[in-house]
Amino acid sequence: MIQALRGTKDILPEDVGYWQQLEQTAREILTKAVYSEIRVPIFEQTSLFERGIGEATDIVGKEMYTFKDRGDRFITLRPEGTAGVVRSYISNKLHAQGVQRLWYTGPMFRYERPQAGRQRQFHQIGLEVLGTGSPRADVEAIAIATDILKAIGLNDLQLDINSVGRGEDRQKYREALVTYLEPYKADLDEDSRDRLTRNPLRILDSKDQKTQEIAQDAPKLIEYLSDSSKKHFDTVLQLLTDLEIKYQINHCLVRGLDYYTHTAFEIQSADLGAQATVCGGGRYDGLVGELGGPETQAFGWAMGMERLVLLLQKLQESPTAKPDFYLVSRGEMAEAQGLVLAQQLRNAGFTVELDLSGSAFGKQFKRGDRSGAVACLVLGDAEAEKQTVNLKWLASGEQQAIAQSELLGMSEELRAKGLGAK
Ligand code: ATP
Ligand code: MG
Numbered sequence: 001m002i003q004a005l006r007g008t009k010d011i012l013p014e015d016v017g018y019w020q021q022l023e024q025t026a027r028e029i030l031t032k033a034v035y036s037e038i039r040v041p042i043f044e045q046t047s048l049f050e051r052g053i054g055e056a057t058d059i060v061g062k063e064m065y066t067f068k069d070r071g072d073r074f075i076t077l078r079p080e081g082t083a084g085v086v087r088s089y090i091s092n093k094l095h096a097q098g099v100q101r102l103w104y105t106g107p108m109f110r111y112e113r114p115q116a117g118r119q120r121q122f123h124q125i126g127l128e129v130l131g132t133g134s135p136r137a138d139v140e141a142i143a144i145a146t147d148i149l150k151a152i153g154l155n156d157l158q159l160d161i162n163s164v165g166r167g168e169d170r171q172k173y174r175e176a177l178v179t180y181l182e183p184y185k186a187d188l189d190e191d192s193r194d195r196l197t198r199n200p201l202r203i204l205d206s207k208d209q210k211t212q213e214i215a216q217d218a219p220k221l222i223e224y225l226s227d228s229s230k231k232h233f234d235t236v237l238q239l240l241t242d243l244e245i246k247y248q249i250n251h252c253l254v255r256g257l258d259y260y261t262h263t264a265f266e267i268q269s270a271d272l273g274a275q276a277t278v279c280g281g282g283r284y285d286g287l288v289g290e291l292g293g294p295e296t297q298a299f300g301w302a303m304g305m306e307r308l309v310l311l312l313q314k315l316q317e318s319p320t321a322k323p324d325f326y327l328v329s330r331g332e333m334a335e336a337q338g339l340v341l342a343q344q345l346r347n348a349g350f351t352v353e354l355d356l357s358g359s360a361f362g363k364q365f366k367r368g369d370r371s372g373a374v375a376c377l378v379l380g381d382a383e384a385e386k387q388t389v390n391l392k393w394l395a396s397g398e399q400q401a402i403a404q405s406e407l408l409g410m411s412e413e414l415r416a417k418g419l420g421a422k
Contacts, residue, residue, distance in 0.1 A: 007120025052083035090293035115273030133297035322372035
């Protein structure tokens, strides 16, 4: 038997309702803020991610699915969404069209150790706003994220925020941090020792307990910000307060990606164990230029959909679609008419589940009950002969025989009874 690859998961019909609910909620909220969906390729040239995400990051260093195609090109399955969107922004000259508010959803690929809420193929919803450096863009985007999370019913959320300043600010800070960490070198975890020369800021968000203790007393990045970086950060915090969005400053929050500037944030849920972060993002004023486009200020975030679905599963039953009608038929003529009637009702805006079994009426009725339908439509030889149908309301058991043509003319009455709601 062929198994699915480790770190991949089928999303089965019993769960797909959660995914659709999440996608629909996000789409509605993003659309209200006039964000447009963008769909970009799932694979790109490897160099896009190497440059866009940064060689010293975990993603590029150890997590990418990279292969050579038959034309000897290095190709990578996208590990995240921003690099591809920015590549598209540049290659389609979207910068000529003013500020771009974009969102995307789809699968991402990272070679990781699979566990609850961590897969090798996983899904994100993300947004990018390109062409503005206004702190209002940061806060609008964060507010959209919190609105989406609240709309799907998550209340126990924590927003951590920090500023990583600009490249120059970080350069000075990096030196101070390395000077502070050097004496503790032997006590750091292995990854962090390695990062001391390659990417020292990332040591701050090490998951190792001893390293975390050491990092607690490290100099703070915030103290190295230039006046203009500090002003940006203060404005962001003030605007969050204006919107009554609670936050806490987390000096160790630096994010994994090299292109971030100014604001960095993460949203965590207390209801998830080790994989608690449901959304992360920040400002990345350096990336568009780095990838060969015009210098462009930008902000973005991404949400991990698997983790949100795990939370939704704890909160509610799976939102499964229930049909308006369950159509039961038996006998050659009845079955043929049943198919036609089902299509006509669907075209009139109703959902109809057609029993295709041809089994005894009793068995079909049982399935009709279990389907959650509002009403059963029953067609046997007698009904087919007269072109009628038996309409049976499943809640009350009430039945009526009516002409098929009459049923099709009853749309308004049926809608008044709550059918055809979607
Ligand atoms: P983590 O620290 O959990 O590895 P990250 O910093 O690598 O997260 P980002 O690159 O910022 O994560 O991605 C944004 C969000 O996507 C994360 O907050 C998380 O919810 C989700 N995510 C990241 N990697 C995975 C994965 N392998 N499986 C499922 N969800 C993921
Ligand atoms: Mg990661």
